[in-house]
Each structure stands twice: as structure tokens, then as C-alpha cells.
Amino acid sequence: MALKKSEQFALFDVDVPVPAPADVQAHEALQPSLFDVVEGKSAEPITELADATVESTTNAATVDDAEPDVSETTPAAPPPISLPPAGESADGHAVIVTAAGTYTPSGQVLTGPVDSVEKLDKLIRWATLTPLGAPAQIWVVGIDACEMLGWVIDPGSEDDVDDMEVLRTRAAQELSGVLQATLNPMLTAGWELRGDPGHVVHLSRTTGKFTSMVDIVIEPYVWTYWNKDFGWGNRVGDMGILGSPTAGTYLPDDDLSAARELGRRLAWCAQHLGVLPGPTPARTGAAVVDKIKRERTRSGKGIVVTAAGPVPPLDGEHRGDLEPAVGWTRVPDPEELDGAAVLVSIDQRAAYLASAGMLEFGYGKPRHLRAEVARAAAEEAKTPFGLWHVTLPAGNMLALPDKMPLPHPHMLADQPVQTWVTTVSLDAFCAPVADGGIGAELDDLDITEAWVYPEQGRALDKWAKILREARKVAVDTDDAAMKRFLGSCYKGYIGRMVNPDMWTAKQMQHHHQPLWRAAIIAHCRWRGRRVAMRIARETGRWPLRTVTDSWVYPLPDGIDIADGSDALGKMTLEKRAALTDDLVTALTVARDTHEINLAIKAVFTDEDEGNY
Template identity: 70%
Template sequence: MASTRKGQRMGGGEQFALFDVERPAEPETNARVEAASVLQPEASAEAVDIVEAVPPSDTSPSEPQLEAPSTPEPGPSGWESLPAGEDADGHAIVITAAASYTPSGRVLTGSVDSIDKLDQLVRWAALTPLGSPAQVWLVGVDACAQLGWIIDPGSEDDVDDLEALRVRAADELRQVISATLPPLIAQGWELRGDPGHVVHLSRAIGKATQMVDLVLEPYVWTYWNKDFGWGNRVGDMGILGSPTAGTYLPDDDLPAARELGRRLAWCAKHLGVLPGPTPARTGAAVVDKIRRERTRTGKGILVTTAGPVPPLDGPPRGDLEPAAGWARVPDAEDLDHACRLVTLDQRAAYLASAGMLSFGYGRPRRVVGDAAVEEASRTKPAFGLWRVTLPAAGQYSLPEKLPLPHPVMQFDAPVRTWVTTVSLEGLCAPVADGGMGVDVDDLEVTEAWIYPEQGRALDKWAAILRAARGVAVETDDVAMKRFVGACYKGYIGRMVNPEMWTATRMQHHHQPLWRAAIIAHCRWRGRRVAMRIARETGRWPIRTMTDSWVYLLGEADDVADDSPALGKMVVEKHAWLSDDLLAVFAAAQDTHEVKLAIDAAYGACGEEDA
């Protein structure tokens, strides 16, 4: 599994004679170098706060001034046409075995076939950060091999355990890269963390620190991360796309470099940052860029601390707010005049909720007894967690063809648990709106953790990703639409993991209660829509999973929402049902057989049930 593409060498045309001249001087400190920040020994590239360049006055007079190299005229385009503007130029470089390029396609040099030439190129280019450290991408096995960075871990066809293959490959890659780094270290570069598919380099220039990430495209698969969907398969690999979805880079190196350059420019233009090593890190980079702007201007909500789960009495097992997962056996009424199977999905559900919700931050305050009941009874309760008793659902007149209002609720017994403010309000909402119609007194609130400060902390972040997603949809850019989706899903999903955000400058991304509130908000919104559909069509769902709902429908039943707004229910999948398939649904005896029937229906038309 040496690469997900063919590592073929391609021609490059004219280029600068950079490697034929004397080593260039260092770049200008005031224009090209990231501001100094003290790097902690354990800090990785993602853990370092990216700040703006140091102005001339910040350079000590006693330190030597760095002279800019003489810059040749721009080279010719290496692509057939400039693909997506120049937004990533000056922040990233793309290298193939034959040449190096700006992301917009300008040829910079010929073959970068030694560590010394790589050092010269990086110094001469004087790249600046853009949300993430500056990046140098090596595209194709040959480009890596010219630097001695080549491994042969074996083929996935010869092993049963792809994870063992990945671990072996990652270790081999670390060793071969480490063996080639002494020349770079001798030139003043420092290695941050172990080298792998990304080599994090930094060097001190006066009081400033320049950081550059070398990214080895052929070996991205050696990095395990849930964002990459590893599980005996190669899933989505961030900005590079997904081999299984057909959005990975082209096989040949020059078209692959061109497409990567386009994606880097797209990301810089529409997200305002370079892509991180994973989609989750890209989402975090957008948050941090907004945070730096708010720090400078003093305007907007500024969250500077983590929001770990408070010390709860009787904490729930698993997620604070579990996602929905439910199915039922259809009855004769469901099958009457049914001829279609339709799955509705909330358009960018998590992104929609992230932009709508008011989140708590700061140090939470614990309240108990009557004080907790009083706080819960407010017209708009504060953001927080509430210890409640979910009453036995059988006591209430709830729709029989919907899941119970909360995933941990039981039909015949009360359940003591913790819920977010979103669920507290949802439970008290009218049944017609998807709620349970209870009063706060019915929930027996005994304790709460509430936050003194709250606001729409992710509204601007959501707006940026929403606009980027809109551009991808309008231009039918499947790769970038998938990437934006992976960014917000990955970032929200990783809010719960403190080990993802251990560095001091990253701890504010650990917000498990925000994630719980987003999940709950999507779940309640789906229930509200299901109630509306039932009123308008008489149709009820037969399955729900996270933010999708599956229906058996007649030909005239119209259940989707045509609005382009995020969070609206749209048709995700559709299948016409033959008499044989209808018979399978009619014969189902339990929910497992219902799920098999759904799979069979979508399988017959080439779809897969999520």
C-alpha cells in the first residue's frame, strides 16, 4: 500500500534556476516570518498559536537584519490554466518529482532531488502561515523517493489486518525520514514531534519562529485518525479526498498536483485557512482565526478556556446526549398505497445547530434543590446540565409511531439522568411540536450546573463554513463539499476528546457540552418535523438514525422541505418499491428484519442505507 495513487514522474517545463545560484539570504522578518512564540517541548504544529508577522519595530536592533533574496520574474504556468486563484500562494508549495509549483500553478524550480535543495526552496519561498503553519506538499512517491523518503511495507492484498500494515508503515516512514534530517538540523531547523506523513519543522529567526509543515501525500494513509475513517478501509483523507468516494487526487502526478493546488487555493479563499492535517484540525483553525480577530478587536464572544464535563453525581454512561437510533415494524396503515422508500436527512444538521445555539462558557455554578428548580423554570433557562427524572412514557399520550422523546427514556419506568438545556426545553415543548408536554415539576429537577456566560460562540464559524459549503454546492464541487462537511462534523465530534486538545493554546476546543447540545438540538428538530409530516400526510417514520428519518410513502406524498436553509429535511435517498419488496416489509417480524428490508430496497437501486 505504497500510495493511493500511481507514483509517476511528470514533465515540468521552464523553471527558476534557483538551485544553480548561491544559497539565498534569509527572508524579510517583517514580511515573511511568523511572530515569535515560545514553543513548549511537547508542542506540535497544531498546538502552536498562529499569529501575524512581526512588524519591523519588533526586531531588536542588535540582531542582524535579514535581507530578502532577489526574486526572479514569475515562472510560466505549470497547469493548463490557473485553477482557483492565488489565495494559497505565499503560504504553500506543491512539489512533484519534476518541479515545484505555487498552488496557482506557477513553476518555481526544477526537481527538488536533495534535502539541501528542499532547504533552499523553503528558505527562498519564505512562506507565511494562514491559520495553520505554512505547508510544502510532496505529491507522488517519486517526489518523496528523491529525498530518500520511500518505504515498502507490503500490500494490503497480502494482509488480513490493515491496521498492522499501517503501524508497520508508519514506523518505517519515521525511521527513513529521521535518517535524512541531519542536514536540515544543521541549517537551524528543529523537528517538532516525531516525523511521519507530516514533518513539522521550525526555526528561530531573531525573536520570531518560522514554522513549516512538510506533507507527504503518498503516505497520508499511514496516519490513523477517526476523521480518516480507518477501519480496515481507507476513508476520507481530509483535503486529499476519499478513494472510496472517488474524490481522491488523480493518478498521475501533474494532474494530482494541479488538483491539490486548486483545493489549497479553494480552502484559503473560502475558509481563510490552510487545511489542517485532519478535517477536525481545519475546523479548529477556522475557530482560532476568528478568536484572534476577536482578541485584536475586542468584539465578539471570546472563549479562552476548556469546558469539561462538571463533576456529576450519577453521570450517564456514554454520551451526555445520545444520538437517535430507532426502528419499528410497519403496520397495514403504513403499507397502504406505499410505493416508495424515502430517507430524509437534515441538510448540514450539525452545522445548522452550531450556528443557532447559545453556548455556555466560563466556570459553571452548581445549584441544588429549590434553586435548581427555580433556574429550570425560567422562561429561558441558562445553558447547562440538569439532573432530571424522565417519567415513564406510558403515562403520557405520546405518538406510538415515533421514538420516545429522549433516547434513554423507558416506556414503563422512570429514568434518572442528566440532560442539557436543549433537552430540558424539548421535553417541556408541546407534543405537537415534537416534545413531551411536561412541566418542569414533572421532571423532578434536583441539581444543575449552569454557566454564567453564554452566547452564540460559533455563529461566525458556522457562517464561514455555511458560505463555503454553499459555493461547493453551487459549483457542483463534490470534493470540497465533502471536505467542508468533514470539517464541521470532525470538529464538533472531537469537542468531546480532551486528548485532542492537550496543548495550552488548544484547550478551548474541548467543549463536550457544546457537542451534546448540538446533538440534542438536531434530535429535537427532527421530531418536530416528523410531527408536521404526520399532520400533513398521515405518514410516520419506520426508522431514524442520528438526523435521518426513513418513510414508506405513496406516490403523491410530499414530505421534503424545498428551502435551501441548513437544517431543513431534504431527500437523501429514494427507492421505488416492487411488490416483492413491499412483501418483505409486510413480513417483517422485528426491527432487525425492517432494517434488512430497508437495505434490500436501497440495494436494489444501488443505494446503501446509512
């Protein structure tokens, strides 16, 4: 039965029993709702009380005789404001905490303010959240909510430091100290810290053989964590699901508006990616991979990669990337600017995501092949995935267009170069010049050794499909925040494949796949070159500059060099600027490629915006 209104009590005044492992599922199914019917009324958010009320049902039924502990009550707070409805996909997996109250991601009111760590512990245990590709999450939104929990730091002002990294480091250290000093009630209650606490507090609690995990994400302090997902030098960059302050996609300043938008994004991520967002975009990409891995393991269908694929020991290994992204500029001939009216930049649409879904990647323990055996393997009908030690001929010895970069960043114009390349580049070299290659025979490349993998297949095809379909939803609905987030997810994940330090946990080591990343970069580079050669054939126009997968052209009016298709990997118009007299003059009088780059940057911002 429902409690009479005079008998209602606040959640935080009740000792909530922790379910035994065998009862976890039943406990979740019978969890008392904070939207229960009161006095026969239809279910609706309860906003009359500072703390929402619960109905006596299952394990909580024993609290019928409980009375509020008046000695621990806090001054009455304004009733929680109900957030507008949103998707419910993240409900049961995450809770949002503000100074006004707590909410499900879909906007339903749960409780009043969480003004102590003890109440936070009680909320977590009551909510019995379940993981969704990542541990369950408690999001603390707004500095006022942090102050209620005693999580206040004062690292100083950015105006007082020359390097933002100094302030960030100071803030991160201070935050860790504050958290360690205030989390004792939760540790005493049986929770354990996984790693040092920071903007994400990783907690676990073991009861018998059952271990529950929850991540507390402290929104106002996310900026204290820096890596290439979050910031570049002195500026704050993309902060995962929270967005980018520089791009205008960060959460609103008002706490409840921020909670509302965060709930929408959490639900969106759960619905379209099938996971909660990770602490960084790269971790979100990894969570999607792991979700697919678990599904394939259960079904016995599809490729399941369980081990890391580090770079094998290479003789004569080049420093830096095995397959660098291209970066090239040239000084234009004066006649190329005659009649040109615009400067355009075209860019492959979601280039890395497109290649990740197309390519077959190697896995398993690689075999080392010498000389004749390596050359024989390269001549197989289907060249195995791997690395090949080749000699690249001098660019000047080949019939290559002089208004294009050399086909591989390791190539030199005036002398041969010995280097390691992926199978993707090996295939590219054998392609005709018109298709972006050099028209080489395998004998021309003088393969001396190789590392090849026993298994290969489209290991990331489903991953790419999930992100591709989610991206389409974001594009179709003009959802800039989620479009950028997805771009950060796939680029962050592919970028971090090269770094074993990102994947030190045993269950995460299979994400360390530097050769997959190298193959993706090589494929994007080759595909862009192939398009540039086609544009030259069809229009007689040549690029002035290329960086990664974007190409800059001076064009007359009426020429459209972008692809008509909206498929991933196709060329889309990224930027466009009028070719003014001043710009023509700057390009004409430029003495070297550095001055050309300065002139182009003056009209094109360097914001990494076209590849999402």
C-alpha cells in the same frame, strides 16, 4: 538589472541567506521572483531550464558573482510543466513539490526537481512562506517525488494482511523511521521537529525572537495516519483536503494532474475559509475558529472563549454520550404498505452546522446548583446553558405516538429514568407533544441539581456562517470534493469537541467543549422529531426508521415530505427507492427491527452522504 541568459543560475546552486527577524517583512516584499523578465521579455514561467532562475534584487543580489557548483549538479531533468492558472489565495502560504518541479498552488513554476533534503531546506528558506490559520505548508505529491528525497517505505501489500490497521501501523512506523534518518541535514541547518514525523512533518526554526513553522505534508503516505476523520475499520475513508477514494473525490493518479487539483483545493480553502487546510478536517474546523478568535481579540468585539469546558463532576453519570444521537426502527403495520410506491429517506441539510450557528453556548467556570436553587434557575425567563439532573417519566405514562421513538434516548417505556440532560433537552421536554416534546412542567421533571454557566452566547455563529457560505459555493458550482471536505470539517470538529486528547496543546484546549457537542446533538434530534410530528399531522404518514438526523418513510406516489427551503437544517430528500414486491414482502414478513434494518439497508447504502 536582469541577468543575461548565459549568466543565469539555478536556485538550488545558490546559498540563500536567512533573513534576520527584523528583515522578514521586507525580505518577503522583495523576494526574487521566478517569473522575472528575461532579456526584456514579458514575465512568464521560465520552462527552458531544469531549474527556474532568479533575478538579482535584494538579499539575493550578493549572488551576482556566484557560479553554479558543477560538482553538485544533477542530470538534466525535463522542464517543469506549468500548471493552469487557479486562484492565488494560497500563494505565499504553500508550495507543491512533484518529481517534475515545484509550483505555487495557482500553478506557477518555481523550481525544478527537489532531489535532496538539502534542496528542500533551501526551497523552504527561499520561499519564506507565511502561515494562514495553520503553519505554512510544503505538499510533496507523488511517490516519485518521495523517492527523490529518500522517503521510500515498503510495508507490504494489503493482500498479505487480514486487518488493514496492521498494514497502516507498520507503514506509519517505517515512515517515521525513514524520515528521522533522512531529515538530519535540515536539523543540522537549524530546524527542529515538533513531535514525531509522519505523513505530516512539523518543523520549526527560531532566529532570535522570531520562530517560523512549516508543515511538510507527504501526500502518498497520508493513508498511514488513521483516526475517525480518515478511516473506518478496514476501509480508507475521507482524507481531508485530499478527498475520499471510496467517494471518488481523491486526487487524480497522474502526479501533475494531482498537483493541479491539490493547488485548486488549497486556493479554494484559503479563499473561502480564510485558512490553509489542517492535517485533518477537524483541525481545519478548529483553524477557522481560531482565526475568528484572533480577530475578535484584536477588535474587542464578539465572544472569545479561551478555556476548555470539560464535563463537570456528575453524580450518577451515564456512560457514553450525554446526549446520544437517536437510533430507532419499528416493524410497520401491513396497511401502512398498502398503496405505498416508494421508500424515501429525508435528512436534515448540514444538521450539525445549522445547530452550531443557532445555539447559545455556555462558557466560563460553571456553578453547581442544588435542588430548589437549580429549579429556580430552570424557571428563569432565559434558562441558563448547562446540565440538569432530571427524572424522565416512563414513556407509557405519557400521551405519545407509538409510531415514533421516545423523545430522548435515555427514556424507557416502562419506568422512570434519572439522567443528566442539556438545557436544549430541558426546553424540548417542556414543548407540546405536537412540537416534539412531552408537554412537561418543570416540576414533572424533578430537577435535583444542575451545573450552569455564567456566560452564554452564540460563540460559533460566525464560524457557522463562514462554513455555510463556503458550502453554498461548493453546492452552486457542483464541487463534490469541497462539499464533502466542508462536511468533514464541521462534523469532524464538532465530533472532536468531546475528546480532550485532541486538544492537549495549551493554545488548543479551548476546543474541548463536550457540552457544546451534546447541545448540538440534542438540538438536531429535537428538530428532526418536530418535523416528523408535522409530517404525521399533514400526511398521516409515520417513519419506519431514524438514525441521527435521517428518517425513512414508505410513501405513495405524489407525496413530497421534504422541505421546499434550501436553508440549512431543513429536510431534504436524501435517498429514494422503488417499493418493489420483494421489498414489500421483506418488510411484511420481518419478525423484528433487525430484519427491517436489513431490508432497508438492502436498498439504501449506508454511505454517510446526505448530511454534507
